[in-house]
Amino acid sequence: MDKKLTIIELAEQVAAKAQTTNRMGELFLKELFATVAQELIEGHNVEIKSLGNFVLSEGNGADEPNVDFTPAQAVAEAVNQPFAQFTPLELSDDITPEQLQQLIEIEPAPDTPALDEEPVPEEPVIETPAPTVELEPEPEFEPEAVVEEPVKPVAAALSEPSESSEPSEPSESSESSESSEPTEPQAPSLNEADVRKVAKSSLLKGIVVGALGALLLTTLLWILFGPKGVFTGSETNKTETVTADTAGTQLATPAIFKASKPQPAEPKKEIPVIRDTVTAKRPLTVIARHHYGNEFFYVYIYEENKDRIKDVNNIAPGTEVIIPLASKYGFDPKDPESIKQAQLKSMELNKGH
Amino acid sequence: MDNRQLLSHLTQKLGRNRTDVNRLLDALAAVLAERCGELDSIAVPGFGTFTGEKVNECVVTDSETGRRTLMPPKVQLNFTMSHVLKNRLKNELNPS
Structure with missing residues (x-):
């Protein structure tokens, strides 16, 4: 802008545009302007189609000649390209x-001219x-608008959506210093809210990480110490590891639950449920002798398996029975009193049948 | 001198055909428009100066009808002849 080109620079640019040598460009310009000047001196106007018209005119006086240049339409439009979109209104x-x-x-x-410029x-x-645009520069509002963009959600949460349009009113240009002040208290409140959000999110993250860590630790403990009970249970033939209360529900519980509560599981003694099968050669008396040492204790086996034994003297071969613990029915296989009581119960049972 | 006469004169002086001279003239017009559109000026010794000038928006009032028209800003191409050319013209018009 405001740069003055010499004839040599002009020749170089013209030669570059016309794809010819600088020498040819220089010769062309010198010859062109010399011809135009000569024609003007001779009193002739010059019309150049692609450039414009050079017209002789009278200046301030008869002895003050002037040359008016009227650019061609294409040249004038190209020069005015930055403002081409504007039209007279x-x-x-x-x-x-x-x-x-x-x-x-x-x-x-x-009064004087028909058209005056104001x-x-x-x-x-x-x-x-x-x-x-040119007369009302508002540099102070732009940073405010930038500041207010993040504040908008806070204003919306406070159910005052119309506040966003108030600071942009042009009538408050004199109060720009005042209008900037309310934004300052909003900025710290926004920061506090952000800090609270960040604190909440970090707390949640900590809880999640802690829970995951505890879960991982219990899993490791189960892997290290859990298999003991499983192995002990599998060592006994035809037995299952169940708690004394409910066998079915305890088997359905997951292994992690057992491992996470090792101390409450210890008082519950895992009592092996002994099962046996009645065959032709192994009636209940033989099974009772095998497990308790005395055949009269079959009455307790019968008591335990009443639901599956209809007739104690006629048990179908292949019937599987549960052998109860002696403590469950309060007898001691080695105690003679318990043996007597078992005999009495057997007699009563046979009387009934 | 019209465009055709100027072209024939330049082709004769430069020893080029009309196509080449036309291309040079188009190139000169393009450079003038480009440079003056950026408000630069081009000085041609012994002839004059081409200047790009920005004219601000203005209101043009017709005193007879009272109509006012807002003229948009524009960049126009001005030409100011050099003192050499002015003196030559003056001498030509007033030889004494």
Whole structure:
């Protein structure tokens, strides 16, 4: 901008555009302008189609000649390319008679020329984008708008959506220092909210990480110490590891639950459930002798398996029975009193049948 | 001198055909538009100076009808002849 090109620089650029040598460009320019000057001196106008017209005119006096240059349409449009989108605007169509009267009072109509040029700032009613952009720079509002963008969600949470449009009013330009003050207290509140959010999120993350760590630790403990009970249970033939209370529910519980509560599991003694099968050669008396040492204790086996034994003297071979613990029925296989009681129970059972 | 006469004169002086001279003229017009569009000026010794000038927006008032028109800003190409050319013209018009 505001750079002055010499004839040599112009020749170089023309030669580059025309794809010829600089020498040819220089010769062309010298010959062209010499010819035009000579024609003007001879009193002839010069018309160059692609460039424009050079016309002789009278200047201030008869002895002061002048040359008017009128660029070609294409050249004029190319020069005015930055402002090509603007078009003249007739103000009379947009102005009401009252506004026009005010304009006439403010600006008395000049008399001498048919068309007079007036500077734009004298026209307050003009509604065009170009003057408003140039005359009303608002550098202070832009940073506020940038600051207010993150505040918008907070304002929306406070159910006051109309506040966002208030700071942008142009009437508050004189109160720009005041309007900037309310934004400052909002900024710390926003920061506190952010800090709280961050603290909450970090707390949640800590809880999740702790829970995962505890789960991992219990899994490791189960892997290290859990298999003991399993191995002991598998060593006994035809036995299962169940608690004394409920065998079915305890088997359904997951292994992790057992491992996470090792101390409550210890008082519950795992009592092996002994099962046996009645065959033709192994009736209940033989099974009782095998497990308790005395055949009379079959009455307790019968008591335990009443639901599956209809007739104690006629048990189908293949019937599987559970051998109860002696403590469950309160007898001692080695105690003679217990043996007597078993005999009495056997007699009563046979009487019934 | 019209465009055709100028072309024939330049082709004769430069020893080039009309196509080459036309291309040079188009190139000169393009450079003028480009440089003056950036508000630069081009000085041609002994002839004059081409200048790009920005004209601000203005209100043009017709005193007879009272109509006002807002003229948009524009960049226009101006030419100012050099003192050499002015003196030559003056001498040509007033030889004494």
